[in-house]
Amino acid sequence: MDSAMIAEQISNLMSLLVSWAPKLIGAILVLIIGLWIIGRLMGVIQKAMEKSGLDRDVVPFLTSLISVLFKIMLLISVAGMVGIETTAFVGLLAAGGLAIGMALQGTLGHFASGVLILIFKPYRVGDLVDVQGVVGTVREIQVFNTIIDSLENKKVIIPNGIATSGIMTNLSATDHLRVDLNIAMPYEEDFDKVQKIVKDALRNTPHVLDTPEPVVEIEKFDAHNVLLAVRPFAKCEHYWDVYFGSYKNVKAALGKANIKVAYPKRELVGDKTAALN
Numbered sequence: 247m248d249s250a251m252i253a254e255q256i257s258n259l260m261s262l263l264v265s266w267a268p269k270l271i272g273a274i275l276v277l278i279i280g281l282w283i284i285g286r287l288m289g290v291i292q293k294a295m296e297k298s299g300l301d302r303d304v305v306p307f308l309t310s311l312i313s314v315l316f317k318i319m320l321l322i323s324v325a326g327m328v329g330i331e332t333t334a335f336v337g338l339l340a341a342g343g344l345a346i347g348m349a350l351q352g353t354l355g356h357f358a359s360g361v362l363i364l365i366f367k368p369y370r371v372g373d374l375v376d377v378q379g380v381v382g383t384v385r386e387i388q389v390f391n392t393i394i395d396s397l398e399n400k401k402v403i404i405p406n407g408i409a410t411s412g413i414m415t416n417l418s419a420t421d422h423l424r425v426d427l428n429i430a431m432p433y434e435e436d437f438d439k440v441q442k443i444v445k446d447a448l449r450n451t452p453h454v455l456d457t458p459e460p461v462v463e464i465e466k467f468d469a470h471n472v473l474l475a476v477r478p479f480a481k482c483e484h485y486w487d488v489y490f491g492s493y494k495n496v497k498a499a500l501g502k503a504n505i506k507v508a509y510p511k512r513e514l515v516g517d518k519t520a521a522l523n
Contacts, residue, residue: 310389359406376415430471447499453484
């Protein structure tokens, strides 16, 4: 290739760049500014939906969905600025969407599950739930995921399809929960006496409900003790306060009454070790 042809190619390339540069720069600026405007606009829309009294479960879902639609419209506009036929671009998006949909069937399933959660409401934002073994408070229901703040103060992201594919326990479905505790009582102690001490300790525990009344009964006889079922009731938000507070107060009350918690005792008899109750 001689120098004249090279110069001609460079000239053509420069002409092409000069003709396309304003369009490309304009399109990039529109894309950047458009994304910024969409971000600000979504903040305003979200606040407006919250103030309107719209169900707080629906707000994050609709916000995410509207944001995606706005961004698709922005991309179509930018494509038109650089000379891409809008109809062709929409067709390309449709074909790409079909291909992506085939590849992301699981993701679309999570979307459908999110819609079902919002319609049938097995749980709502703020509920205490047990989903796939994760116990915590529902912070947000998004288009594809449910966000849960676990009891360990961890942010757990569960895809909606997985959340709805197993057993879900909504601990906030009723106004109170039963707190299951167990206490080991020595065989030599009088049950009626211990029962009264434990019930009095539960009544003095903050947030334990008077109705239903706490239950203290014999659950079973172990090798070394009598296992007592201790069942106070509490509001959902006070579950762990009652759980730990009950154990603390019962331990103090039993100690004050000189009743020891049962445990296996061993003594040496000759050369052998014998276990005693």
